[in-house]
Structures are given as C-alpha cells and as structure tokens.
Amino acid sequence: MSLLRNLPLFVLMMGVASALMLIPAMHALALDLHRTAQPFFYSAILFGVLTALIGLATYNKPKSNVARGHLVTLIAAYAGLPIMLAVPMREAIGNISFFEVYFEMVSSLTTTGASIIEPPSRVVSPIHLWRALVGWMGGYLILLAAIAVLAPLNLGGYEVLRPVSRSSNADKLMGTGDPTERIIRFSRQLFPIYLGATVALWVLLVISGATPFLSLCLAMSTLATSGITPSGGLNPWQVGIWSEVLIFAFLFLAISRQVFSNEAGLPFMTRLREDREVRMTVMIVSLLPLALFLRHWVGAFDYEEQGDLMASVRAFWGGLFTVMSFLTTTGFASHDWEAARAWSGLPTPGLVLAGLAIVGGGAATTAGGVRLLRVYALYKHGTREMGRLVHPSSIGTAGALGRQVRREGAFIAWIFFMLFAISIAVVILALTATGLDFEAATSFAISALSTTGPLADISLANTSLDGEDAVTYATLSDAAKGILIAAMVVGRLETLAIIALFNPDFWRS
Numbered sequence: 001m002s003l004l005r006n007l008p009l010f011v012l013m014m015g016v017a018s019a020l021m022l023i024p025a026m027h028a029l030a031l032d033l034h035r036t037a038q039p040f041f042y043s044a045i046l047f048g049v050l051t052a053l054i055g056l057a058t059y060n061k062p063k064s065n066v067a068r069g070h071l072v073t074l075i076a077a078y079a080g081l082p083i084m085l086a087v088p089m090r091e092a093i094g095n096i097s098f099f100e101v102y103f104e105m106v107s108s109l110t111t112t113g114a115s116i117i118e119p120p121s122r123v124v125s126p127i128h129l130w131r132a133l134v135g136w137m138g139g140y141l142i143l144l145a146a147i148a149v150l151a152p153l154n155l156g157g158y159e160v161l162r163p164v165s166r167s168s169n170a171d172k173l174m175g176t177g178d179p180t181e182r183i184i185r186f187s188r189q190l191f192p193i194y195l196g197a198t199v200a201l202w203v204l205l206v207i208s209g210a211t212p213f214l215s216l217c218l219a220m221s222t223l224a225t226s227g228i229t230p231s232g233g234l235n236p237w238q239v240g241i242w243s244e245v246l247i248f249a250f251l252f253l254a255i256s257r258q259v260f261s262n263e264a265g266l267p268f269m270t271r272l273r274e275d276r277e278v279r280m281t282v283m284i285v286s287l288l289p290l291a292l293f294l295r296h297w298v299g300a301f302d303y304e305e306q307g308d309l310m311a312s313v314r315a316f317w318g319g320l321f322t323v324m325s326f327l328t329t330t331g332f333a334s335h336d337w338e339a340a341r342a343w344s345g346l347p348t349p350g351l352v353l354a355g356l357a358i359v360g361g362g363a364a365t366t367a368g369g370v371r372l373l374r375v376y377a378l379y380k381h382g383t384r385e386m387g388r389l390v391h392p393s394s395i396g397t398a399g400a401l402g403r404q405v406r407r408e409g410a411f412i413a414w415i416f417f418m419l420f421a422i423s424i425a426v427v428i429l430a431l432t433a434t435g436l437d438f439e440a441a442t443s444f445a446i447s448a449l450s451t452t453g454p455l456a457d458i459s460l461a462n463t464s465l466d467g468e469d470a471v472t473y474a475t476l477s478d479a480a481k482g483i484l485i486a487a488m489v490v491g492r493l494e495t496l497a498i499i500a501l502f503n504p505d506f507w508r509s
Helices: 009-020 022-030 034-058 066-093 098-109 125-150 169-174 179-208 212-224 241-254 268-274 276-303 309-327 335-344 350-359 372-390 399-433 438-449 454-459 478-493 495-500
Strands: none
Touching (some): 009 066, 034 125, 066 098, 066 495, 098 478, 125 212, 179 241, 212 241, 268 276, 276 372, 309 335, 309 350, 350 438, 372 399, 399 495, 478 495
C-alpha cells in the first residue's frame, strides 16, 4: 500500500486502464475473434510496461500541493487518458479514424454515452464491452474524486453545504490529512460497494431474462449512468419489463450521496428519509410522469384509444422510467415510452427530457447536470423570499444547516447555475458556427454538458440534416466533435472546478 501512496494518481489510472484491456481481450478470445483480441492484449502489455517505467521515474517524487495536483490530474485524465484507451479500439475496428475513437472514449470515460458507431452492429461485442467498461471505470473515478478530492475543496456540490462546523461528522469523514490518503481510504470503502452493486444488478438482470453479456453492459452502464448499450438503447426484444424495473431501482444510487457515505452518522433509512435530494427526486418522479401520462391520455382522444387500460399502464410506466433515467443523466428510454407516443400520436417532449438532464442527479454520485442539491438550495431560497414578501418580519427556521443552504448555499448554487447556462450558450454558439441549426446545437450542447449523450439522439430523432440524413453524432464534423469533447470534460468536472484552477491562491504552496 505504501507503493500506491508514492505514485502519481495519473500513473495509477494508467495501470488500472492497462489491466482492464485484458477483459475485452479474453472476451474476444472466447468468441474466436482473434483479430479483435490481439490489439487489446498487446495494448495491455505495451501500456502496462509504459506505466511501470513512468512509475519508476516518478516514484516518491516530492509534491508541493497534492490537492491542486489531483484536480489538475482529473482534468488531464479525462482529456488525456482516452488517447491511451482509444489505441486498442482503433486497431480492433480498423475502418475508423483515431479522432473518432478518441471522441468515443472521452464520451465513455465521462459517462456521457454519446456514440458515433452507427449502426451499433457494425462492431463486434468486445468493442461494446470495452465502451461499457470504460464508462464503468469513469463512473467510479468521478465517484471517488467527488468524495475524496472535490469535497475537501468545496466543489462538486459540497459548496452548497459549507461552511459548516469543523466538528461536524462530514469533516470527520473527510479528514484533514493528505489527499492521497483520502483517495486510498475511500477506495477501500467505495469499490466493494460499487462492484457489489454492479454484480448484483448483473445477476438480477440475467434472472429477469436478459442475456449475460447484455446484462453485464446494462449493469455497468446503470451504475455509471453512462447509458451505453450494445444495441444503442433498450431493445424491447432483449430487455423486458422486469429488467427495466431492476434498472429503475438501481438508478436510485445516482440520487443521493448517502448511499456511499455516512456523513450524518445516522442509520441508513433515516439518512434517506431526511435527505433533501431523495425528497426532490420523489416529488419529480411522482408528478412529472403523471403530467406526461395526462398529456398522452388527452392526445389519445383523437385516436379513441383512451379506454385501452393496458396502453394506459404502459404509457405511465414509460414516463416513470424515462423520467428517472434522464434525471440521473443515464439516458435510457423505456420501450413503453415509444408505446406511449404510438398510443397518443404525440411527439417526444424533448424539452422535458433536456430539463431533467440539466437538473441532474445527486451530489457526489456518478450523475451529471446541475445536481439536485443545488436545485434544492435555489428552491428553499425562493420559497423563503416569497414568504418574506407576505411576512417581512418573519424568521426562518430549519436549523443552522437549513439557514446556510438558503443563504450562502443558494448564492453559490445560483452562481453555478448561471455558469452552467453560460456554458450552454457558448457551446451552442460554437456548434452553430460549424453549420448546425439552433435546435440541433442546443440538443448536442445540453447532452454534452449534462453528460447525457442519448438525449440528442432521442430529441433529434425526427429532424434532418440538409433534408436527407438524421442529425446524429456520426454526421457531425470533426470541428463539432472537438467542441463536444471539450464540453463533455467541462460537464463532467463542472465549471467551478475548472474555474478553481485560475484562482491565484489555489496555486500557492
């Protein structure tokens, strides 16, 4: 373990990525796909040796500011590590440019799930396994980084809850020691939970009727909220209703950070009942699917289908599952979501899905977006201000934490929301400069910054480019793909973390 403490974080990530390359190599070898197995096996050896050499050269190197170095390493990892990850995939596919594979790996590592492989059947299953595996690794990386790196720096959503008392359980949990020590300590705590939940969902999906390979990809994509599947979505002939129910249940892991850490020192169920993010999720998942169901039910009058009970139930479930999926920025769309459209004859409400993706999941989870905790802070501040309009002399209650969320937390949350909105505007402007129309540019910008890649495919399903082909990631120019690459990295690490690098105090030893 002392060896790990003295190695740079980026070298450790290179070593993990090199070892993971053996998994698709073994899978391809089991399928007698030797042409696919060779690039992954040789790349694992090549990068494993390279990692060892770099590790020897940088072992026990003095570090002036470890916290700053880890934040810089995260940015370098999401932008640079995909170059290494793209090498075996590029050699295995062959008829694809390296830049396109790099886009694919950035999308997977940031858990965005945007893909330029069309149709998905053009590549063999080990390639899809590699995409899902990289997404799973990226999900664990951001989960670990959020708790061990971003939280002590008051980033990643934790800035809404701070400053708090230095004697709080949260500070005891974080500790004040070396950030490397925190990473090692939290790795021991988080990885068994992350891996155990993935294996549990994998087994349950197999029991529900899905194939073992598809179940593994779905399990990894659900835990990482990457939305990566071998078929480019939830194929109704491969994924049944019970599989969707299981995925829906495990998506709650992307709602609350309390699943992975006990900051309040309370029993598990008590923490969930009192968690503000869980309460907001229950409200959203209860009300919005009902509104969508009523929309489809009214639309069904034109087709005289409102009396079809089974179609009504399927329409409600489709809305419930899809709302939960896009709120956690996973991007799975239920087959019954399409059935609801057929039942009512109404188009997909892409704006609703985009709004859910912007809200995002919980802080310190694998989900992206603005985060529920920041939205909650804005909501509490808004209700308090409206209350003061009616009762100007009233005094707000809810304890020190509640007051802090309403004041300092709401202020910081508003700043982040404005930065997120400005980021969307900048990306839209850049994408329109490459030739995209405003609707397509908006969908791609929100998809990248919220790390919800399937959003663009669903919302632009009925649009066309130059009146011929559908607007997809594969039809984008290299310039547009480059813009989205930068947007995905910014969306994954959040704008505040990027801005923190420009703070002069952050660079002082």
